[in-house]
Amino acid sequence: MTKIGKLLMVLLLLSAGSASAADWKVPFPSVPKGDGEACVRDTAFMRTNHMELLLHQRDETVHQGVRPKQTALTECLTCHAVKDQAAKPVTYKDPKHFCRACHDYAAVSIDCFSCHNSAPESSKP
Numbered sequence: 001m002t003k004i005g006k007l008l009m010v011l012l013l014l015s016a017g018s019a020s021a022a023d024w025k026v027p028f029p030s031v032p033k034g035d036g037e038a039c040v041r042d043t044a045f046m047r048t049n050h051m052e053l054l055l056h057q058r059d060e061t062v063h064q065g066v067r068p069k070q071t072a073l074t075e076c077l078t079c080h081a082v083k084d085q086a087a088k089p090v091t092y093k094d095p096k097h098f099c100r101a102c103h104d105y106a107a108v109s110i111d112c113f114s115c116h117n118s119a120p121e122s123s124k125p
Helices: 003-023 043-064 073-079 098-105
Strands: none
């Protein structure tokens, strides 16, 4: 095969590869919808920045004693509680837990629930 033939073959393969790559879609995890009317911020913002909000809330609460209800972790859990077959909120141990939907998908380990409840307060026995 001539140099030009090889070059044409490479260009053809590259163009075929880029066309199929453009059609390829990354699967997105199935995230349960919250029960509340609206979150404290829009969905796109929360997907990207929820950890910064939680850390900021933690610092204000621990260091300054400020406990605004709207941005408390308990409020997040109340709105985003996923129920089991008995209509009781699941804990973080259950793969259906709201936080695990994305964290498992992204291979992110969190330690929030080593201290905090992972289900709404009302679900305590």
